[in-house]
Amino acid sequence: MSNLPIGIFDSGIGGLTVANAIYKLMPNEHLIYFGDTAHMPYGDKSSKAIRDYSKEITNFLLSKNCKAIVVACNSASASIGNAYTKWVPQDIPVINVIEPVVEYVAKTKQQTIGLIGTKRTIKSGIFPKHLHQVAPQKNLKSLATPLLAPMIEEGFFNNNISRTIIQAYLENQRLVGIESLVLACTHYPLIEKEIGSILGHKITVHNTAQIVAEKVKEVLHSQNLLNEETNLSNQIFYVSDYTQGFEKAAQMFFEKKIKLIEENLWNKKV
Numbered sequence: 001m002s003n004l005p006i007g008i009f010d011s012g013i014g015g016l017t018v019a020n021a022i023y024k025l026m027p028n029e030h031l032i033y034f035g036d037t038a039h040m041p042y043g044d045k046s047s048k049a050i051r052d053y054s055k056e057i058t059n060f061l062l063s064k065n066c067k068a069i070v071v072a073c074n075s076a077s078a079s080i081g082n083a084y085t086k087w088v089p090q091d092i093p094v095i096n097v098i099e100p101v102v103e104y105v106a107k108t109k110q111q112t113i114g115l116i117g118t119k120r121t122i123k124s125g126i127f128p129k130h131l132h133q134v135a136p137q138k139n140l141k142s143l144a145t146p147l148l149a150p151m152i153e154e155g156f157f158n159n160n161i162s163r164t165i166i167q168a169y170l171e172n173q174r175l176v177g178i179e180s181l182v183l184a185c186t187h188y189p190l191i192e193k194e195i196g197s198i199l200g201h202k203i204t205v206h207n208t209a210q211i212v213a214e215k216v217k218e219v220l221h222s223q224n225l226l227n228e229e230t231n232l233s234n235q236i237f238y239v240s241d242y243t244q245g246f247e248k249a250a251q252m253f254f255e256k257k258i259k260l261i262e263e264n265l266w267n268k269k270v
Helices: 016-025 047-063 074-080 099-106 119-124 126-134 148-153 160-170 188-199 208-222 244-254
Strands: 006-010 031-035 068-071 112-117 139-144 180-184 204-206 235-239 260-262
Touching: 006 016, 006 047, 016 031, 016 208, 016 244, 031 047, 047 068, 047 074, 047 119, 068 074, 068 208, 074 119, 099 126, 099 180, 099 204, 099 208, 112 119, 112 126, 119 126, 119 139, 126 139, 148 160, 148 188, 160 188, 180 188, 180 208, 188 204, 188 208, 235 244, 244 260
Parallel strands: 006 031, 006 068, 031 235, 112 139, 112 180, 180 204, 235 260
Antiparallel strands: none
């Protein structure tokens, strides 16, 4: 099974930050990525809708013989809960993007932590719930930042528009006094430098994509699923609705021409 691919999915381009971190950390691994561009952003969808989308995509990735599933979306990770025990065979590990980050933050020295994410992620309360279980002494200050993911999907980052929006959010009173900031959306590493420049060097910004990639490697290693062969890895990218923006983003991350396949799983049922 070690030669089989890792399946990764998100609502759009945000999960590419996780896929790229996995690619750089484990260059021998084959990756299959699914971006649900037809339904993005997930952050303003109901939990039921997100679970339905996630189940369909998971079944698709399993049909491609993926040896592990990475839910590279905080909104999906927050909405799915334990449903994966019914969807995925026990021998296939499922890694979300919430638990590894909580484990990491719990070990940091900072006590007052800020967290920004989509409405769905923040409303779920899953981050404070998990963090309180493992590090009850930590003080978590959460803020929904719903404009950021669609802004990034539209290509508005590293410019005056994005800086204005980011600054407006970071100046919110809820984040006063934070010592570090968790980017609880896989889109947000794309604006990590902008966030860091606004916050200043005294506030640590946690790169959640790297944290998740390291967790994926740890899980694969523990289950003897790491691909040790040095053959060139390959990456296959699927989207539920073709967009030039996604194709450009994928090529930017992986620094090569990529093949983008449109696979609308829902139209096939009509």
